[in-house]
Amino acid sequence: MAVTPSDVTVPGALEAVTGPSVGPRSRLRSGLGLWIPAGLVALIFFLCFVWPLIGPVGSPTGGNILEANLPIGSAGHVLGTDQVGNDEWARLLYGGRASLEIALAVNALGIVVGGLLGALAAYLGDWRDAVIMRVLDVFIAFPALVLAIAIAEGLGPSEVHTIWALSFFSVPAFARLARAETLRIRELNFIAAAGLSGTGPVRTLVRHVMPNIVPQLMTFALLGMGIIIVLEGALSFLGLGVPPPAPSWGNMISAGESVLSVTPRFVFIPSIALFVTVVSFNLLGDALRSRWSQR
């Protein structure tokens, strides 16, 4: 491992992290490191959103109780059936759809609302910055679970309410990141140039600041996908997320918990799906982050 002091400027500079060699093999490996998780994510989206529409996938609900607890590999039921006779494979796909929809919506809300709030706070500065950030601090310090329970019990558990509940968690996180990035960008020359050429504050914010912080927010959102999918599972697991009989990975795991010692597959099948999905998003986020920091 060669140390190259000539490269060293400010400690912590991102370019210092890049590996010593950029041969064809390492380029191939970094290519695979990006495309394998990207392909997995694409496959998961296809299976959850498109395949139930075009493929031979049964209904996730309204199963026949006489067909309950069929083992894996039964005729017509690839992954068997659950305790009330629903096709496990169909429940897995529709449950994944709920998880992905919620995670996408929560992250989109985080990027748009949190990104705008954070950029606005940093851009306005002074007491307005302080007020916005203190209000967001309240939500960061407040246990997200209590809000989620309140929303689920007050408004009734549903997919949309789960999105609201989890957004209280994602918006402050995105806002903090957006604020830090905006503070950094605000000091750069092109912002000063925009100001000198007579660009107003709103236009500067929308045209010059936002495009420069969005890549950071997007990378964070990929890691956020994994976090939100796990959190949504936690809420559904506690009976506060997607309400049964509609499937979600969290409520499938929760339903399987009571029969864990007899038929562990009811816990393991949705758990594996959850794990593979989260790993794929995490790997993709990692690969993109290291690629962008190399540039």
Place this chain on the structure above:
Amino acid sequence: MSSTSAPLSAPLAARAGRASRLAGSPTLRFILRRVLAAIPVLFGVTLLTFVVMNSLPGDAAQELLGASATPAEVHELSVKLGLDKPFVTRYWDWLHGLVTGHLGHSLASGQSVASILASDLPVTFELILYAFLLSLVIAVPMAILSARRPGGIFDRISMVFSMSGLSIAPYVLALLLIWVFAVKLGVLPAIGWVPPDQGLGQNIRSLTLPAVSIALPLLCFYARLLRADLIEQLQSEDYVVTARAKGAGPWAVLLRHTLRNSAFGLITVIALNFGTLLGTTVIIEDIFGLPGIGHELLTAISNRDTPVVEGAVLVFAVVVVMSNLVADLLYSALDPRVRYGSNPK
């Protein structure tokens, strides 16, 4: 820590005047400012909790008496518990109590909230401490061995392991551990908590599965972070070059110089992450039936027991705010450049 700061050229006069300038020290003023800024945040948290609890359908009187109670009975109990008073009055009374050091009494059991918290907090605290120790004991050696040869066989295995551990949901891990160690092998209890006074060994056994469920994702996170920081320091810092030039071996550089610097970064992240950890303990305590503060919180919410919820939420919020403050302080202690806000070009 003297190796990181204290420039040799610092004027002695500045040191002599240190005691008298302590009141005006930037660090102290920073702490004061942050503590003052935390007060409105904590105030907001208590108000939000009251609003949330107030907006839930049903109240403590209804929950305590059950569905069969007549409206007259419910009303009578409401008056007795003070629930018929207006929202603002109830919040004001609670806030007044808080300022004078009283957290109120549980609506469900009549116990004082302070005594409920005092019996729950040790369980949660022991669980978190156990999980912390487990994760650090594994994460630090793992990161050091990985950073010794980045891209080597150990590094690759530990990266795959840590990515997997990072992606596993704590409740999934908890169920997996119950299935393996309680159902299949039968070596550890799946549920329940043994107080330490009934034997420390039994107590630790009853907390092992919950602690591992929390520790595994945590240790993977720490190991990845520490590894990245170690490698970055090894590749980019001047003091590493100096140490090598003086003839320090690779292990000496890693353990005596780099690890010291990277440890600060790790501690900062540990502090920042503390709030998320508390959230995880709620669901883990629920799965394993541990009588901790997370379990208390869930019960209190379903009982509409506002004073207990307020007490528990306040504990959570204070811990989050304090750990953020500690993280900021550590961050500036780690790198004196941060304190002055300058960015050397």
